[in-house]
Amino acid sequence: xxxxxxxxxxxxxxxxxxxxxxxxxxxxxxxxxxxxxxxxxxxxxxxxxxxxxxxxxxxxxxxxxxxxxxxxxxxxxxxxxxxxxxxxxxxxxxxxxxxxxxxxxxxxxxxxxxxxxxxxxxxxxxxxxxxxxxxxxxxxxxxxxxxxxxxxxxxxxxxxxxxxxxxxxxxxxxxxxxxxxxxxxxxxxxxxxxxxxxxxxxxxxxxxxxxxxxxxxxxxxxxxxxxxxxxxxxxxxxxxxxxxxxxxxxxxxxxxxxxxxxxxxxxxxxxxxxxxxxxxxxxxxxxxxxxxxxxxxxxxxxxx
Amino acid sequence: xxxxxxxxxxxxxxxxxxxxxxxxxxxxxxxxxxxxxxxxxxxxxxxxxxxxxxxxxxxxxxxxxxxxxxxxxxxxxxxxxxxxxxxxxxxxxxxxxxxxxxxxxxxxxxxxxxxxxxxxxxxxxxxxxxxxxxxxxxxxxxxxxxxxxxxxxxxxxxxxxxxxxxxxxxxxxxxxxxxxxxxxxxxxxxxxxxxxxxxxxxxxxxxxxxxxxxxxxxxxxxxxxxxxxxxxxxxxxxxxxxxxxxxxxxxxxxxxxxxxxxxxxxxxxxxxxxxxxxxxxxxxxxxxxxxxxxxxxxxxxxxx
Numbered sequence: 001x002x003x004x005x006x007x008x009x010x011x012x013x014x015x016x017x018x019x020x021x022x023x024x025x026x027x028x029x030x031x032x033x034x035x036x037x038x039x040x041x042x043x044x045x046x047x048x049x050x051x052x053x054x055x056x057x058x059x060x061x062x063x064x065x066x067x068x069x070x071x072x073x074x075x076x077x078x079x080x081x082x083x084x085x086x087x088x089x090x091x092x093x094x095x096x097x098x099x100x101x102x103x104x105x106x107x108x109x110x111x112x113x114x115x116x117x118x119x120x121x122x123x124x125x126x127x128x129x130x131x132x133x134x135x136x137x138x139x140x141x142x143x144x145x146x147x148x149x150x151x152x153x154x155x156x157x158x159x160x161x162x163x164x165x166x167x168x169x170x171x172x173x174x175x176x177x178x179x180x181x182x183x184x185x186x187x188x189x190x191x192x193x194x195x196x197x198x199x200x201x202x203x204x205x206x207x208x209x210x211x212x213x214x215x216x217x218x219x220x221x222x223x224x225x226x227x228x229x230x231x232x233x234x235x236x237x238x239x240x241x242x243x244x245x246x247x248x249x250x251x252x253x254x255x256x257x258x259x260x261x262x263x264x265x266x267x268x269x270x271x272x273x274x275x276x277x278x279x280x281x282x283x284x285x286x287x288x289x290x291x292x293x294x295x296x297x298x299x300x301x302x303x304x
Numbered sequence: 305x306x307x308x309x310x311x312x313x314x315x316x317x318x319x320x321x322x323x324x325x326x327x328x329x330x331x332x333x334x335x336x337x338x339x340x341x342x343x344x345x346x347x348x349x350x351x352x353x354x355x356x357x358x359x360x361x362x363x364x365x366x367x368x369x370x371x372x373x374x375x376x377x378x379x380x381x382x383x384x385x386x387x388x389x390x391x392x393x394x395x396x397x398x399x400x401x402x403x404x405x406x407x408x409x410x411x412x413x414x415x416x417x418x419x420x421x422x423x424x425x426x427x428x429x430x431x432x433x434x435x436x437x438x439x440x441x442x443x444x445x446x447x448x449x450x451x452x453x454x455x456x457x458x459x460x461x462x463x464x465x466x467x468x469x470x471x472x473x474x475x476x477x478x479x480x481x482x483x484x485x486x487x488x489x490x491x492x493x494x495x496x497x498x499x500x501x502x503x504x505x506x507x508x509x510x511x512x513x514x515x516x517x518x519x520x521x522x523x524x525x526x527x528x529x530x531x532x533x534x535x536x537x538x539x540x541x542x543x544x545x546x547x548x549x550x551x552x553x554x555x556x557x558x559x560x561x562x563x564x565x566x567x568x569x570x571x572x573x574x575x576x577x578x579x580x581x582x583x584x585x586x587x588x589x590x591x592x593x594x595x596x597x598x599x600x601x602x603x604x605x606x607x608x
Contacts, residue, residue: 035585049584060584175563238579245582246573249553250563259479259554269550272582275542278549279578280353280364281339281570 004123004199005086008110008206009065012090013046015108015210016063019092020048022214023061026221027053032061037264042068043086047267051274055225057097060270063090070113077257082113082121091254092213093271099237100227102133102140102182103244104217105271107254108206125202126189127209128163129216130171132182132244134237135227136293138303140220141183145303147216148186151208155201160304163188168300173247180297181247185216236290238277245276308427308503309390312414312510313369316394317350319412319514320367323396324352326518327365330525331357336365341568346372347390351571355578359529361401364574367394370567374417381561386417386425395558396517397575403541404531406437406444406486407548408521409575411558412510429506430493431513432467433520434475436486436548438541439531440597442607444524445487449607451520452490455512459505464608467492472604477551484601485551489520540594542581549580 020032030053038044045064050056067086075081089109096103106129113122131144145164152160167187173179186209193199248255248271258268284290324336334357342348349368354360371390379385393413400407410433417426435448449468456464471491477483490513497503552559552575562572588594 051584058582058584175569242576245549245580246553249550250560256554265479266585269582270584272546274583275579275581276549277579278362278573278576280355280362280574 004203005088005110005112008203009088011203011207011210012063012088012108015213016046016048016061016090019061019213020050022218023050023056023059023094026218027055029054030056030059035267037267039066039068039264041262042066045264045267047264047270049270053097055096055098055101055221057095058270058274059092059094060267061090061092062267062270064088064264064267071261074257074261077260080113080122083116084114084118086112086114090210091271094217095241095273096221096225098225098227099134099229099233101221101224102131103241103273104131104213105129106210106213108210110203110206123193123199124189125191125206127206128167128170128185128187128189129209129213130167130182130185130187131217131220132240133293134240135233135289136183136296137224140223141301142303143219144183144185144216147212148209149304151212152186152205155205155208156197159205160186164302171247173243173251175250176243176246178298179243179294180300181244183296183303184300235277236284238275239279239282241273242276242278244273248272308507309392309414309416312507313392315507315511315514316367316392316412319517320350320352320365320394323365323517324354326522327354327360327363327398330522331359333358334360334363339571341571343370343372343568345566346370349568349571351568351574353574357401359400359402359405359525361399362574362578363396363398364571365394365396366571366574368392368568368571375565378561378565381564384417384426387420388418388422390416390418394514395575398521399545399577400525400529402529402531403438403533403537405525405528406435407545407577408435408517409433410489410514410517412514414507414510427497427503428493429495429510431510432471432474432489432491432493433513433517434471434486434489434491435521435524436544437597438544439537439593440487440600441528444527445605446607447523448487448489448520451516452513453608455516456490456509459509459512460501463509464490468606475551477547477555479554480547480550482602483547483598484604485548487600487607488604539581540588542579543583543586545577546580546582548577552576 030050032048032050035047043066047062050059065088069084070082092106094104108127115121149160163186167184170187171181334354336352336354339351347370351366354363369392374386396410398408412431419425453464467490471488474491475485
């Protein structure tokens with residue numbers, strides 16, 4: 001398994017560089033600032049944050065490779081019974097300043113669990129990418145989904161439909177009447193190698209997903225960055241960003257696991273939008289674009 | 305026990321009226337708007353929200369009395385094994401627009417648990433009040449704590465020190481290096497009647513705490529409402545309001561329990577500030593008032 005681990009870790013650092021370069025080029029002004037951090041119990045990470053760009057108000061492209069003994073809390077949360085672990089991953093969240101340009105999130109991770117003799121007893125991949133528009137152009141949703149579908153399909157026609165459905169099921173504010181965070185994408189977790197699809201398969205699959213990120217997102221940014229907006233749309237943007245905060249802090253397993261397992265708080269919470277608004281009983285006007293978005297978020301659609 | 309229940313329920317509605325009146329008079333402009341709601345499984349509530357006042361940017365004074373069968377989730381979260389329940393409570397959160405006027409929160413609640421024959425098998429009181437300043441005047445913290453101490457002391461000299469300590473232990477953003485949400489107050493939970501202090505005792509104690517709320521808070525509002533501030537202080541205000549959001553959504557048991565037990569989301573999340581800011585690695589300048597506040601929040605002090 002060492003080959004898989006090394007290969008994945010090299011890949012996420014390569015992807016981190018490529019995505020930072022791509023976002024900087026698209027933005028034209030903002031530059032990523034890097035913080036390297038170490039974890040007392042083993043491993044560390046490279047956090048790269050961009051703020052105040054032409055397009056990106058706040059964003060992060062972070063990698064981490066952490067290892068060490070497994071605490072009872074981790075065993076309990078992951079429903080495993082291991083002695084030590086290694087987890088490597090890349091997390092991307094981009095919050096544009098304009099309400100017309102969607103927020104994007106992606107994450108790709110690999111986990112190895114070891115027994116008391118340091119033998120791998122379990123391993124799995126996880127990941128995904130999802131788009132959160134504040135105003136929707138359907139062609140953007142179609143483009144985003146189609147890119148990931150095209151990247152999935154060579155690995156099996158079952159994968160995109162399954163991971164699309166899992167994404168719709170995961171990024172939901174259940175306390176908001178089952179409202180999705182955005183228009184979805186793909187989501188897979190605890191994907192374990194088996195006889196049909198081994199670790200090398202899932203490694204290549206994960207790379208294919210990671211390689212699709214900029215192709216899926218940047219054309220949407222290009223299309224929407226010139227759209228004008230007024231205070232009314234900015235207000236709606238901040239209301240919806242409030243929902244993004246709610247999902248990440250109430251429901252997102254990765255965020256809660258990170259915060260409760262003594263992860264680096266600043267790196268984890270880079271996912272939160274720069275500003276958010278929380279109003280009592282906010283409801284979009286009947287027949288408005290805002291209302292159409294909320295209706296869509298409660299009724300996920302097939303885009304491909 | 306019916307007497308206690310009825311008496312508590314009448315009291316929280318009386319207190320709701322009194323606090324709304326007191327806040328409106330202090331504000332001079334904002335008026336509470338009322339929403340009455342019913343819960344499909346039994347009971348309901350009265351939500352009163354104030355926005356856009358001279359002083360209060362957003363606030364809520366809510367009561368609810370809900371009852372019904374206990375779900376497995378509720379039994380698990382409360383670590384009980386009951387058949388049905390009744391829960392009554394009042395929740396108050398006031399977010400002033402000025403960073404110089406602290407946010408205040410209070411909550412008083414009573415819970416009865418019934419067996420399959422509708423007999424009370426368990427009951428308890430809970431409650432508390434805490435203050436979240438963004439800029440600290442020590443006299444304000446002393447005033448707030450002293451009011452509650454004076455209300456506690458007739459019931460036993462042990463109560464204020466115990467409930468003050470519990471408040472410091474509860475309202476903590478553990479993921480922020482043990483930073484408290486504010487300068488505390490009092491907090492008590494799962495307080496069960498016993499031979500020494502029966503249900504009538506805790507009913508009267510809870511009333512005494514509720515009656516102290518306006519006395520503890522309004523004089524601070526009066527002192528600070530004329531303080532001027534600039535964009536810099538407003539920025540800090542929004543950063544700290546972000547921490548308030550983090551506590552409520554990540555750690556607050558009442559919020560999470562409410563959202564996960566299908567409570568009324570809009571009434572629960574009225575506690576969130578109207579606007580918040582989330583910045584990467586924000587740190588106040590050395591020697592600033594902002595830094596002094598953070599240092600204090602990491603090292604709770606005795607104010608009486």
